[in-house]
Amino acid sequence: MRTPRLLDGRLKFRHLVLLDALARQNSVVGAAAELHISQPVATRGLHELEDILGVQLFERGPRGITPTVFGEAFTEHARAILAQASEAGRHIVELADATQGTVVAGTHLAGSNVLLPHAIAMLKRQRPHLTVVVSEASPEALRVETEAGRVDLIVGRLTAPSDDRWERHKLYDESIELVVRATHPLAGRTDVEAPVLAEYPWILPGRETSLRGELEEFFARHGIPLPANRVETTSFLTVRQLLLETDVIAALPSLITREDSRITRLAVPLELVGHSVGLTLSKARRLSPAAQALIRCLSDSAAAMTGADAPGGAGPAH
Structure with a gap:
């Protein structure tokens, strides 16, 4: 498969935040509730992310969703990116005071x-x-x-x-x-x-x-x-x-x-x-x-x- 083009403007921070919530909640409904968005918005965001990466991130089942091997791997990277962004904001505050x-x-x-x-x-x-x-x-x-x-x-x-x-x-x-x-x-x-x-x-x-x-x-x-x-x-x-x-x-x-x-x-x-x-x-x-x-x-x-x-x-x- 081709390497996903993650810097072409389609990948947003909201996709990473959604992925983190989905992985923790194991449920689209649960992730939507946590992020205060509707279920259709969460589902659409997941589909957008899967289209960007070109792989399936979660398997759907009667008890919710389970991350695939691609989902587990990309979730780890997403959390690292979110952590760096959070740390950058706090670092600016600490430099200011x-x-x-x-x-x-x-x-x-x-x-x-x-x-x-x-x-x-x-x-x-x-x-x-x-x-x-x-x-x-x-x-x-x-x-x-x-x-x-x-x-x-x-x-x-x-x-x-x-x-x-x-x-x-x-x-x-x-x-x-x-x-x-x-x-x-x-x-x-x-x-x-x-x-x-x-x-x-x-x-x-x-x-x-x-x-x-x-x-x-x-x-x-x-x-x-x-x-x-x-x-x-x-x-x-x-x-x-x-x-x-x-x-x-x-x-x-x-x-x-x-x-x-x-x-x-x-x-x-x-x-x-x-x-x-x-x-x-x-x-x-x-x-x-x-x-x-x-x-x-x-x-x-x-x-x-x-x-x-x-x-x-x-x-x-x-």
Whole structure:
């Protein structure tokens, strides 16, 4: 096939924005609703893009649309272009006023409760007019947002080494503990056996998280069925409030119990469950001055929390 002529004026930014939404929503209706356009307009935009590229980007099915190999490949490029455009606009703003700017930090449960707030407080003392936006979502959703330029960096659990697309920097290691509210019937007991845990409601992380798989292995090792009475969420605010108001059991990073006397750990060890908390950065992105400033504060905050020297080389400018 001929190489598509993408610079002849037919390809517009709206096509790339639409492609990104289609890939995330897996639905023309969903993408149209997200972009506040009608379904026929979204369908026409997709047809225009497929005509420009000369390939089919999505397969239509009864449950929505699924990207073809061409759709997956071009979506990755589209998100990189959108990220560069977004970064260019913000760079101009920061050049116009070096004391301002915006950094968007994505986070999931690990690191969101202690590390990130401490780092933001440190950053605001240094640069009070810099805007920090915190986006909370699943790890996979945050990676998509980072690729598209809507998130600058991800703070959370590291589950893989750096690769050709992602740069990962460990800030500290953290254990996972089973926790309840301080007035929970099991609080303070030293004789809690694993089967007793199944008698209480649970909060579990989402199925897409590594911690969820590790907890399922914990249940299996002890012959405990997956709790039927459960809530599934990675929102720390939701987890914390449910812990304080109900008899739920949750598996949370150990730093949480240090910060809130109303939450206490159970004397039930979680063998083989623990993780490293750190930064995930896109290798295709150039870090803005605002993002670099937050990364420095994250590194310093992690060192202060763990009593270690600040990790060197976290978040290089690239």
